[in-house]
Amino acid sequence: MSLQTLYEIAGRDNAPWAASRAAMVIAITEQYQGGGLDRSEYMEMMQDLVRMDALDAEASDIELKTMLVSAVYAVAQVV
Amino acid sequence: MKKILAILSIVLLSGCAGLTGLIPSFWDDNQSHRIVSVRLDIERLDCKAQQRAQVTKIRDDLAWFRLYSESKGGRQADVIALTTPMTDTVEDWYKRVSLEGHKDNPIYCDLKKQVLQAQSARAAKAVLGRF
Numbered sequence: 001m002s003l004q005t006l007y008e009i010a011g012r013d014n015a016p017w018a019a020s021r022a023a024m025v026i027a028i029t030e031q032y033q034g035g036g037l038d039r040s041e042y043m044e045m046m047q048d049l050v051r052m053d054a055l056d057a058e059a060s061d062i063e064l065k066t067m068l069v070s071a072v073y074a075v076a077q078v079v
Numbered sequence: 080m081k082k083i084l085a086i087l088s089i090v091l092l093s094g095c096a097g098l099t100g101l102i103p104s105f106w107d108d109n110q111s112h113r114i115v116s117v118r119l120d121i122e123r124l125d126c127k128a129q130q131r132a133q134v135t136k137i138r139d140d141l142a143w144f145r146l147y148s149e150s151k152g153g154r155q156a157d158v159i160a161l162t163t164p165m166t167d168t169v170e171d172w173y174k175r176v177s178l179e180g181h182k183d184n185p186i187y188c189d190l191k192k193q194v195l196q197a198q199s200a201r202a203a204k205a206v207l208g209r210f
Contacts, residue, residue, distance in 0.1 A: 020197070028190055036186040044171050045187075048194045051164035055198050058161040059205035065103035065157070069210045 003029065024049060104154050106209045113144045114206045117165075118199045126188035131176040137195070138173050141166045161205055165198045 006029075009015070009022035028049075032042040120137045144162055148155040172191055175181060 024190075024193060024197070027193070031186055031190065037184070037190070041175075041184065041187045044175075045190055045194065047171075048168045048191070051168055052194065052198055052201075055161060055164040056201055058157065058164075059201050062103050062157050062161060062205045063208060066208060066210050069103065073210070 021049065021052070102154070103209060104148075104156075104158050107151070109147060110144060110158060111207050113140060113147070114162075114199070114203045116140050117144070118196075118203050121192060121195045121199050124188070124192045124195075126185040126192065130172075130183045130188055134169065134173050134176055138166075138169050141169060158206060161202050165195065165202060168195060168198060 003026065006022045006026050010019050010026060012019050025046075028037070028042065028045045031037045032039075037045070117137060117140045120133070120140055124133055124137075141162060145159055145166065148159050168191070176183070
């Protein structure tokens with residue numbers, strides 16, 4: 001994926017999550033290319049972005065399960 | 080009676096082998112307080128100041144959260160898994176600032192702060208949103 005594609009994603013209003021993530025990749029990559037980060041710092045940052053996906057998946061899982069428990073509770077109140 | 084039925088439904092759900100993973104951990108005052116403390120630590124990060132003490136504070140708060148959750152019991156596996164990516168992100172930073180002769184890089188700090196702000200906001204929303 002080119003930086004140009006990332007710029008396009010970062011500019012999208014209809015996908016704030018993707019736009020925010022793309023903006024982070026751009027900021028990190030630009031700093032690396034400009035000498036603000038060394039290679040190990042750059043690689044670590046990219047690893048952190050992968051970790052964000054893992055965290056997001058876990059958070060979504062908890063939220064979905066909480067909705068299920070809430071629904072069970074609500075149904076039990078009606079019955 | 081209805082409350083008993085609700086509690087019974089949840090207990091029955093958690094008792095079914097195939098559905099055990101469907102039951103999340105529930106609201107906990109201490110976990111909620113600590114995850115917001117982590118967010119506050121990150122918000123207060125000053126990248127112009129010495130980084131090691133600040134990173135140690137975040138690391139300690141995350142360690143407290145994990146140890147408390149582990150001590151509380153098996154149903155807490157979801158919130159431990161939730162905070163593990165953040166712990167790994169902070170641990171890499173801590174190792175870096177603990178190296179002998181390390182020189183703080185404010186640009187690295189600023190970007191790391193942005194990543195941690197996003198991670199901690201998402202984690203706090205999930206922890207505080209529980210039933």
